[in-house]
Amino acid sequence: MFVLKLIIRNAFRHKLRTGLTILGVAVAIMAFGLLRTLISAWYQGVESASASRLITRNAISLTFTLPISYGEKIRSVPGVRKVSYANWFGGIYISEKNFFANFAIDARNYLDLYPEFVIPPEQKDAFLTDRKGCVIGQSLSERFGWKLGDPVTLRGTIYPGQWSFTVRAIYQGAEKSTDESQFFFHWDYLNEVMKKTSPGRADMVGVFVESIEDADRAAEVGRSIDELFRNSLAETMTETEKAFQMSFVAMTGAIVAAIQIVSYVVIVIIMVVAANTMAMTARERIPEYATMKTLGFGARYIAGAIFGESITISLVGGLLGVALSFPAGTWIEHSLKQFFPAFAISTPTIVLDLVASVIVGTVAALFPAWRGTTINVADGLRRIG
Amino acid sequence: MAIPLSYSFRNLWTRRLTTVLTASGMALVVFVFAATLMLAEGLQKTLVQTGSPDNVVVVRKSAGSEVQSTIDRNLAAIVETQPEIAVGRDGNRLAAKELVVLISLIKRGTEEAANVVIRGIGNQSLALRPQVRLVEGRMPRPGSSEIIAGESVARRFQGGGMGETVRFGMRDWTVVGIFEAGATAYSSEIWGDAEQLMQAFRRPVYSSMLFRLRDRSAFDGVKSRIESDPRLMMEAKVETSYYREQSEMMATFLRILGITLTVIFSLGAMIGAMITMYAAVAHRTPEVGTLRALGFSRRSILLAFLLESILLGLAGGFAGLFFASFMQLITISTMNWQTFSELAFSFTLNGNIILQSLLFAVVMGFVGGILPAFRAARMNIVEALRTT
Numbered sequence: 108m109f110v111l112k113l114i115i116r117n118a119f120r121h122k123l124r125t126g127l128t129i130l131g132v133a134v135a136i137m138a139f140g141l142l143r144t145l146i147s148a149w150y151q152g153v154e155s156a157s158a159s160r161l162i163t164r165n166a167i168s169l170t171f172t173l174p175i176s177y178g179e180k181i182r183s184v185p186g187v188r189k190v191s192y193a194n195w196f197g198g199i200y201i202s203e204k205n206f207f208a209n210f211a212i213d214a215r216n217y218l219d220l221y222p223e224f225v226i227p228p229e230q231k232d233a234f235l236t237d238r239k240g241c242v243i244g245q246s247l248s249e250r251f252g253w254k255l256g257d258p259v260t261l262r263g264t265i266y267p268g269q270w271s272f273t274v275r276a277i278y279q280g281a282e283k284s285t286d287e288s289q290f291f292f293h294w295d296y297l298n299e300v301m302k303k304t305s306p307g308r309a310d311m312v313g314v315f316v317e318s319i320e321d322a323d324r325a326a327e328v329g330r331s332i333d334e335l336f337r338n339s340l341a342e343t344m345t346e347t348e349k350a351f352q353m354s355f356v357a358m359t360g361a362i363v364a365a366i367q368i369v370s371y372v373v374i375v376i377i378m379v380v381a382a383n384t385m386a387m388t389a390r391e392r393i394p395e396y397a398t399m400k401t402l403g404f405g406a407r408y409i410a411g412a413i414f415g416e417s418i419t420i421s422l423v424g425g426l427l428g429v430a431l432s433f434p435a436g437t438w439i440e441h442s443l444k445q446f447f448p449a450f451a452i453s454t455p456t457i458v459l460d461l462v463a464s465v466i467v468g469t470v471a472a473l474f475p476a477w478r479g480t481t482i483n484v485a486d487g488l489r490r491i492g
Numbered sequence: 493m494a495i496p497l498s499y500s501f502r503n504l505w506t507r508r509l510t511t512v513l514t515a516s517g518m519a520l521v522v523f524v525f526a527a528t529l530m531l532a533e534g535l536q537k538t539l540v541q542t543g544s545p546d547n548v549v550v551v552r553k554s555a556g557s558e559v560q561s562t563i564d565r566n567l568a569a570i571v572e573t574q575p576e577i578a579v580g581r582d583g584n585r586l587a588a589k590e591l592v593v594l595i596s597l598i599k600r601g602t603e604e605a606a607n608v609v610i611r612g613i614g615n616q617s618l619a620l621r622p623q624v625r626l627v628e629g630r631m632p633r634p635g636s637s638e639i640i641a642g643e644s645v646a647r648r649f650q651g652g653g654m655g656e657t658v659r660f661g662m663r664d665w666t667v668v669g670i671f672e673a674g675a676t677a678y679s680s681e682i683w684g685d686a687e688q689l690m691q692a693f694r695r696p697v698y699s700s701m702l703f704r705l706r707d708r709s710a711f712d713g714v715k716s717r718i719e720s721d722p723r724l725m726m727e728a729k730v731e732t733s734y735y736r737e738q739s740e741m742m743a744t745f746l747r748i749l750g751i752t753l754t755v756i757f758s759l760g761a762m763i764g765a766m767i768t769m770y771a772a773v774a775h776r777t778p779e780v781g782t783l784r785a786l787g788f789s790r791r792s793i794l795l796a797f798l799l800e801s802i803l804l805g806l807a808g809g810f811a812g813l814f815f816a817s818f819m820q821l822i823t824i825s826t827m828n829w830q831t832f833s834e835l836a837f838s839f840t841l842n843g844n845i846i847l848q849s850l851l852f853a854v855v856m857g858f859v860g861g862i863l864p865a866f867r868a869a870r871m872n873i874v875e876a877l878r879t880t
Contacts, residue, residue, distance in 0.1 A: 124767050131763035138756045167660050167693065168594040168607055169832070170559060197560065203741075264556050267725065307696075338662065340694060357604050358827035358834065365531075365824075366749075369524060373757055376520045380764035383513040387771045 110408075114415035121388070125420055128384045132424025132464060133431060135377035140432040140460045141439065142370035144452050149363055153356055155284040156348040159322035160220065161187075161329055163315040164351075166342040169195070172311035173341050180335055186328040187317045191216035194294060194313035198261030198270060200251070207247055209261065209290035211297040218242075218291075220318050223281040230255065230276035238296050240275035244287035248277050266297060268304070283451060316348075374463050381471035385417050389475030396479045397487025406480035413476040418468035425464025429457055495783065495792045500800035503772065504807075511804065514768040518808025518856055519815070521754060521761045526816035526849040527839065528750025531824070532743045534675075534840040539739035542676040543731030546578075546708060547620060550701040550718060553725045557738060557831045558592040558700040559609070567724055568698050574717065576710040577703045580619055587703035588614040591686045593693060594833055595660050597649040606834040607827065608645060609677075612686030620702055624678050628654055629669030632684055637692075639684040640669035644836040648825065652682070661692030677735070680825075680836050702731070742828055758856050761808070765860025769801050773868045780868050781876030790869040797865035798858065805857020809850045816849070817841055 119125055147154075163181065165171035175192070182190045194211040214235055218224060226234075226242065233255075234240045243253060253259060253274050260271045272292050280287045294312075301309040319328050329345035336343045346354075356363070389396075396409050432452055440450035504511045543549075550571055555561035563571075568589045578586045591612030596605040611617075618624060618631070632638035641652045646667070651658040658665050665684065673679045690696055705711060715728045729737075773780070780793060819839040828835045 123770060127763045127767050127770075131760045131767075134756060134759045134763075138753070142753075168596045170594045171693070199554075203556070262554055264554055265560050267552060267554065340662070342662075354605060355827075358606055360604075361824045361826040369753060372520055372524055373753075373760070376517050376757055376760050376764075379513050379517040379520070380760055380767070383510055383517070383764060384767055386509055386513065387767070 110412060110415065113412055114419055117388075117412065118416045118419045124384060124387075128381060128420055129424040129427060131380050132377055132421050132467060133427035135373050135467075136425045136428025136460050136464050137432045137435060138373045139370055139463055140429065140452060140456050141435060142366055142373070143456045143459060144432075144436060144450060146363060146366055146370070147453065147456075148450050149359075149366075150356060151284055152286065152352045153349055155223070155282065155286065156352045158325065158347050158349050159319055160348040161317045161319060161325060161332070161345050162348050162351040163317065163329075163332055163343050163345040164313070166333075166344040169313070171341070172308075172313055173315065173343065175310045175312050177336065177341075177343070178312070178315060181315055181317060181332055184328060184331050184335065186319050186321065186324055187332075188320050189216060189220060189318045191220050191316045192294065192312040192314065193217060193291075193316065194297065194311075195265070196261070196263065196292075196297070197265040198263050198290075200259070200261055205251070207250075207288050207290055208286075209292070211294040212291045213294050214291075217316065220316055223285045224278040225281050226276045226278045234275035237273060237275050238293055239272055241272040241290060241292040242276040242278055243274055243291075244289050245277055245279045246287040247290060248274070250288070266301065266308075268300070270300075317345075374467065378467045378470050381417065381421055381467050382474065384420075385413070385471045385475045388416075389413065389478055393478070393482055393487050396482055397484045400482070400484050401488070409479045410476040413479050414469065414472045417472035417475075418465060421464045421468030421471065422461070425461050425467075428464070429460050432460070495788055495796040497799065500796050500803055503776075503800055504803060507772070510768055510771070511807070514764050515804055515808040515811060517761045517764045518805055518853060519811035521757045521856065522809045522812025522849050522853050523816050524757060525750065525754040525852055526813055526841070526845055527819050528746060528753070529845045529848065530816065530819060530839040530841050532746040532750065533842060533845060534824075534837045535746065535835075536736070536739050536743045537840050538675050538835070538837040539677055539735040540732060541623070541674065542678060543733075543735040544621070544623075545730060545732050546704050547731035548703055548705060548711065548714065548728050549731050549734045550703075550726050550728045551699075553719075553727050558590075559594055559831055559833070561592075561699050563589070563698040563701060563726065565697065567726070568701055570721070570724065571701050571718065571726070572703075574703070574714050576706055576714040578706045580616065584616065585703070586616050586620055587701060588617040588620055589686065589698045589701050590614065590617060591689050591693075591695070592699040593689075593695070595658075595682075597645075597651065597658065599648055600650050606649075606825075607832055608649060609681045609831075609833045610639075610689065611681050611683050612689035613683050614686055617683070617702070620704055621673075621678065623676055624671050624673045626669050627672045629667075632668055634685050635688065636685070637663050637665050637688060638668045639665045639682050640671055641667050641683075642679040642681045643670060643672050644679040644823075644825070645682055646670045648836070658682075661689075661694075663692055675837070675840075677835055680834055738828065738831060754852070758852070762856050762860040765801055765804060765857060766864060768804070769797065769861045769864035770867070772800070773797065773864045776868075777871065777876050777879045780871050781873055781879075784871070784873045785877065794865045794869035797868045798861050801861020801865065802854055802857040805853040805855075805860070806850065808856070809853025812853070813846060813849055 165173050178190050178192060181187060191213045196209045196211050198209045234242050255274055257274045258271060259274060260269055263270055298309055319325060325347050332345045333343050399409060436450055436452050551558055551561035572587050580586045593610055594607040595610050597608050598605050632640055645652040654667055654670055656667050711730060718724055718726055718728045783793060820841055823836055823838040825834055825836040
């Protein structure tokens with residue numbers, strides 16, 4: 108009990124210094140937590156992707172398309188339950204700044220394959236019956252204030268021209284991690300226009316999506332699909348949706364790695380600041396430690412008091428940082444909506460925050476504790492402040 | 493009368509451990525600050541150097557990049573006849589009709605695939621890009637399945653090296669040459685004969701056209717003629733601005749990320765400086781009293797402590813820059829979101845970044861030191877002298 112009292116009294120002896128250190132630790136822990144969350148947001152597409160859906164694309168690269176006739180052949184592969192298709196449309200709403208993902212989809216089957224997009228049945232019917240209709244995500248509708256029945260015009264970058272749509276349905280994600288910022292419209296509409304304007308590009312599909320009966324056999328089914336089209340004009344490459352999403356993340360891997368490194372740098376910075384505080388504190392208290400030693404307190408006792416003080420300070424800072432990271436996270440979620448669909452601070456991140464602050468406290472106390480315990484009593488008493 | 497600079501300097505020197513700890517906190521912040529700016533600069537430099545102000549890129553209207561663009565053969569022929577196009581030494585027009593597509597290749601030593609730009613070139617393509625130089629082997633023969641690879645591709649991708657083969661479009665393509673293009677995006681490309689590549693990809697259209705102007709001032713004329721021609725539906729851009737647009741989103745992202753991070757980090761470092769300076773002031777209370785008694789004004793005491801803190805910041809700034817300058821040895825490759833293609837670039841340090849980083853360090857020192865310095869300056873002489 109006495110030790111605890113000593114630790115707390117000591118920790119708040121220099122109110123200004125302790126307050127500043129706590130503030131510093133809080134800011135650093137908050138930054139650390141937010142960076143970890145940023146990294147997991149980066150991987151969110153991968154996490155929300157299903158392992159039981161396969162994506163088939165042109166083996167050359169994603170920019171090449173596949174003939175629609177492949178769909179029937181893929182359907183006949185054993186293990187494939189349902190086949191649908193989609194094209195990356197790459198349309199732009201007014202200016203490049205308003206980026207969001209938009210796809211031309213095989214309306215009926217595609218939405219069946221993605222049960223995580225929850226659409227009220229009457230809106231779904233309205234979309235299916237309107238050839239120029241579109242389905243948008245909840246967050247997209249909030250971002251641009253689009254309501255049911257609103258007209259939306261996109262400028263095509265891959266498919267030239269102005270394309271007009273009517274919002275017929277708004278989907279909500281079944282889970283928090285579902286991307287609610289996508290835009291879907293009828294592939295038939297796209298294809299009709301392409302038939303008129305550039306027939307060479309009609310009846311072509313960007314990717315086929317397949318649901319399979321048994322997720323454990325995904326690799327096998329994928330291989331037999333690719334086998335079908337080997338040595339054809341358009342060879343295919345089939346992988347699980349997870350692997351497909353992962354390949355995008357891997358391409359920006361260098362940036363993720365940099366953010367990861369930086370998230371540790373902030374911990375090192377605050378470690379240095381905290382170590383400095385503790386070093387100064389210990390230097391001032393050398394005579395005190397010598398006095399305690401004279402009174403018969405052991406080295407372990409003194410070290411415990413120093414570690415306790417340091418960890419108390421950093422843990423208070425850490426808790427404050429965790430508390431601060433929630434409002435900050437909400438703010439980021441609002442301002443970076445177009446980049447990251449969700450920005451939620453997870454429990455593992457909070458645990459990691461607290462572990463980091465304990466480590467900061469421990470490391471900061473190492474040197475002062477060593478000084479305090481090895482001090483020669485006579486030298487310590489002789490020294491002045 | 494001012495207190496000599498050496499007073500501030502020596503004070504830092506006596507408390508070496510604390511000085512080193514505080515300065516290294518600041519050094520880390522400056523390091524992150526400089527490194528992110530260097531990254532954005534490197535990216536932009538790579539893409540801007542790729543273009544030449546004399547060249548004009550023509551792509552289909554509202555296609556953001558060459559990869560998205562298509563140009564029919566007959567329309568390409570119209571563009572080729574524009575009178576503003578310069579004539580080369582051999583008497584041919586300096587214009588190239590090119591095919592640009594992405595193929596995915598596997599990185600050496602991994603399973604990871606990345607998108608690489610493959611460019612189908614014409615006779616004039618090399619002449620239009622003086623920064624591209626063949627360092628090994630020879631140019632691909634027209635009409636053959638031969639390709640040449642940029643240095644960065646040759647080093648990092650399977651099948652990209654000299655004499656190796658890459659398989660796509662039902663053919664094996666042999667690498668017969670390696671080219672070097674300095675710090676430009678071309679280093680991350682593969683080049684081959686446009687006609688052959690069109691055959692292989694079953695894509696009978698060009699992607700973009702590149703031509704050299706007779707005279708830079710003729711650009712506006714040729715731009716408005718191309719863009720107003722209803723048959724063409726194309727847009728013309730000076731090559732440098734085309735490439736700047738390609739890097740804008742990424743560079744802005746890096747800058748915003750970097751600056752947000754460093755502002756947060758610098759809070760930590762400034763608090764560190766503040767703690768150190770408050771302690772320094774508290775330690776030297778009698779000293780400050782003595783100085784005041786000797787006749788130094790409040791202002792010179794304020795200045796002396798502020799200077800001490802700024803010196804601390806500068807020490808951190810120099811240390812941070814010193815380590816950041818080593819980052820120039822590192823090359824980063826990542827996907828450019830605007831083109832979906834892989835691009836290699838390195839951290840680039842320039843005078844502007846050095847200046848900004850040092851200024852940042854000074855500001856950190858100033859903000860960290862101003863409150864403690866005020867406390868020192870406002871001390872009462874008698875009370876200060878009495879404290880032991």
